[in-house]
Amino acid sequence: xxxxxxxxxxxxxxxxxxxxxxxxxxxxxxxxxxxxxxxxxxxxxxxxxxxxxxxxxxxxxxxxxxxxxxxxxxxxxxxxxxxxxxxxxxxxxxxxxxxxxxxxxxxxxxxxxxxxxxxxxxxxxxxxxxxxxxxxxxxxxxxxx
Amino acid sequence: xxxxxxxxxxxxxxxxxxxxxxxxxxxxxxxxxxxxxxxxxxxxxxxxxxxxxxxxxxxxxxxxxxxxxxxxxxxxxxxxxxxxxxxxxxxxxxxxxxxxxxxxxxxxxxxxxxxxxxxxxxxxxxxxxxxxxxxxxxxxxxxxx
DNA sequence: ACTATTCCTATCGGATTAGTATGATTAGAG
DNA sequence: CTCTAATCATACTAATCCGATAGGAATAGT
Numbered sequence: 001x002x003x004x005x006x007x008x009x010x011x012x013x014x015x016x017x018x019x020x021x022x023x024x025x026x027x028x029x030x031x032x033x034x035x036x037x038x039x040x041x042x043x044x045x046x047x048x049x050x051x052x053x054x055x056x057x058x059x060x061x062x063x064x065x066x067x068x069x070x071x072x073x074x075x076x077x078x079x080x081x082x083x084x085x086x087x088x089x090x091x092x093x094x095x096x097x098x099x100x101x102x103x104x105x106x107x108x109x110x111x112x113x114x115x116x117x118x119x120x121x122x123x124x125x126x127x128x129x130x131x132x133x134x135x136x137x138x139x140x141x142x143x144x145x
Numbered sequence: 146x147x148x149x150x151x152x153x154x155x156x157x158x159x160x161x162x163x164x165x166x167x168x169x170x171x172x173x174x175x176x177x178x179x180x181x182x183x184x185x186x187x188x189x190x191x192x193x194x195x196x197x198x199x200x201x202x203x204x205x206x207x208x209x210x211x212x213x214x215x216x217x218x219x220x221x222x223x224x225x226x227x228x229x230x231x232x233x234x235x236x237x238x239x240x241x242x243x244x245x246x247x248x249x250x251x252x253x254x255x256x257x258x259x260x261x262x263x264x265x266x267x268x269x270x271x272x273x274x275x276x277x278x279x280x281x282x283x284x285x286x287x288x289x290x
Numbered sequence: 291a292c293t294a295t296t297c298c299t300a301t302c303g304g305a306t307t308a309g310t311a312t313g314a315t316t317a318g319a320g
Numbered sequence: 321c322t323c324t325a326a327t328c329a330t331a332c333t334a335a336t337c338c339g340a341t342a343g344g345a346a347t348a349g350t
Contacts, residue, residue, distance in 0.1 A: 060317025205348025
């Protein structure tokens with residue numbers, strides 16, 4: 001029941017992009033140094049965020065990444081679902097493929113469904129702006145996980 | 146971010162024990178057949194529940210397991226924490242060993258702490274009785290996951 | 291003694307995690 | 321037009337975790 005490094009690092013990257021947004025593109029190398037995570041690993045993660053449309057990229061010299069929307073319009077839920085796959089606590093809530101034939105009478109399914117609901121509501125209610133709104137411009141990149 | 150089979154099976158076992166409680170001990174073989182899970186695997190899981198004091202066991206012929214408390218006094222949270230280890234979504238919330246030196250200023254820690262809080266509140270608010278209270282005695286063992 | 295049960299410890303294949311490695315492609319600067 | 325800094329794409333890998341399986345010892349009722 002743990003969030004993997006992909007989800008955690010993705011959130012840190014997105015917050016980093018929000019904090020250091022100056023209108024232009026931010027190279028991955030800068031994020032890598034501030035967050036102390038290898039650029040190669042961040043590359044994999046931000047690629048999926050880019051394909052999902054959460055960040056825009058620019059190749060070549062002076063290239064990099066930037067948020068494609070304002071921080072108040074990007075939620076932690078979006079970021080985590082893209083990188084973690086799904087936040088459903090059990091597979092049978094994910095899609096019809098994994099549903100079991102006895103789901104109609106399952107005694108535990110409503111419990112898991114309820115858990116999924118509160119998790120979804122929580123992560124979808126947190127925007128990138130919520131993470132950075134109390135942070136002075138000087139205090140950037142304060143992460144621990 | 147998935148609950149493992151250990152947590153799911155543990156919950157199913159405990160519900161099974163609650164549903165079939167007739168005062169005596171219920172052999173693991175019966176649970177195994179009703180739930181369609183190998184007895185050998187259930188053995189491992191119920192051992193940890195037994196060591197934690199959630200079930201009482203009796204060895205030898207006519208032995209088995211039974212709940213050590215009434216269903217309304219056993220929560221899903223207890224069961225899941227024993228079998229899953231911890232429901233904290235990130236390791237630095239688990240214990241001091243995993244805490245990072247920058248936890249005071251971490252921008253993501255309050256978010257994860259909040260997620261842990263709602264998960265804890267939800268699972269601790271669900272008792273075994275909640276799972277079985279609407280189940281006719283005839284309809285036993287209806288699980289899908 | 292026999293049998294049904296829990297208890298204990300070890301093993302194991304496969305999947306997942308958390309990266310690392312290599313190189314191609316792109317685009318601005320000189 | 322070349323150099324360089326960057327993204328993009330794909331493959332690989334070591335380590336860990338998951339989901340069991342296996343074999344036998346201990347216990348207790350008949």
